Amino acid sequence: MTAAHALPPPRLSVPAAQPSLARLVGIGKTYGTGENAVDALKNATLDIRPGEVMMIEGPSGSGKTTLISILGLLLTPTTGEVWIEGKNVAGLGERELPGLRARNFGFVFQGFNLFPALTALENVAMAIQMKDPRARDPKGEARRLLEIVGLGPRVHHLPADLSGGQKQRVAIARALGGNPPILVGDEPTAALDTKTALSVMELLRELASTAGRAVVVVTHDPRLERFADRVVRVEDGLIQSIDSAPSAARSTP
Ligand code: ADP
Ligand code: MG
Numbered sequence: 001m002t003a004a005h006a007l008p009p010p011r012l013s014v015p016a017a018q019p020s021l022a023r024l025v026g027i028g029k030t031y032g033t034g035e036n037a038v039d040a041l042k043n044a045t046l047d048i049r050p051g052e053v054m055m056i057e058g059p060s061g062s063g064k065t066t067l068i069s070i071l072g073l074l075l076t077p078t079t080g081e082v083w084i085e086g087k088n089v090a091g092l093g094e095r096e097l098p099g100l101r102a103r104n105f106g107f108v109f110q111g112f113n114l115f116p117a118l119t120a121l122e123n124v125a126m127a128i129q130m131k132d133p134r135a136r137d138p139k140g141e142a143r144r145l146l147e148i149v150g151l152g153p154r155v156h157h158l159p160a161d162l163s164g165g166q167k168q169r170v171a172i173a174r175a176l177g178g179n180p181p182i183l184v185g186d187e188p189t190a191a192l193d194t195k196t197a198l199s200v201m202e203l204l205r206e207l208a209s210t211a212g213r214a215v216v217v218v219t220h221d222p223r224l225e226r227f228a229d230r231v232v233r234v235e236d237g238l239i240q241s242i243d244s245a246p247s248a249a250r251s252t253p
Helices: 064-071 097-104 120-131 138-148 164-176 194-211 222-227 246-251
Strands: 022-031 038-048 053-057 079-084 105-109 182-186 214-218 230-235 238-244
Touching: 022 064, 038 064, 038 238, 053 064, 053 194, 053 222, 064 182, 064 214, 097 105, 105 164, 120 138, 120 164, 138 164, 164 182, 164 194, 182 194, 194 214, 194 222
Parallel strands: 053 214, 053 230, 105 182, 182 214
Antiparallel strands: 022 038, 022 079, 230 238
């Protein structure tokens, strides 16, 4: 098989107005082999556009985490292409992936995953340093990012002294380290009460709208759809639909 050197045309119902930040083409993922094989994802094709909030919805076990993990280069697909920075990176190994991952993605998870012994500022500064060991002023940059997510007054708090919503804001600031074009979140609001979940989504919405950054969020919660430009429904390993959400009018000229 020869790899094309240009992005393949998207097979989508709605044409992309701008070049994609990332594109998945015909992605399949099978866990295990033989009798134990599970086809977690089948022939998934998806593009991620600058400035959009994409929500991925579906029942438990439908393949959402598999899909977003392959997009974020955390998991290698069994078949298909992953286009990032103009090339198909699906076949690359662990030598090349960490750099691509760090340049292109920020990750936010349900459980926040903060270091309990580090302050908010230190958590974010450490992530900045890990992404770029030559970063000039990791603490200054961490403070700037914590201010963006509304945690300016609490930069020296330990995670234990922050609410769930505040911890998730620290995690979002951390994900913003290095200014990656795509934020991905696997159920980032699942551990939060409704009001807090809505305010975290509002922040993610703002981060997408202001910087041309894409936000891709897996969620169980249809109430969050109002923050989305597009909603992807996954069922039994298949992308059933990719719909423009009613709220998309806001970000479309
Ligand atoms: P979701 O996030 O929608 O709940 P997942 O992507 O986690 O779905 O899982 C999709 C399917 O793949 C499920 O049937 C799940 O049990 C299976 N699966 C996920 N991870 C693994 C793994 N590491 N090994 C084997 N099966 C897995
Ligand atoms: Mg999951």
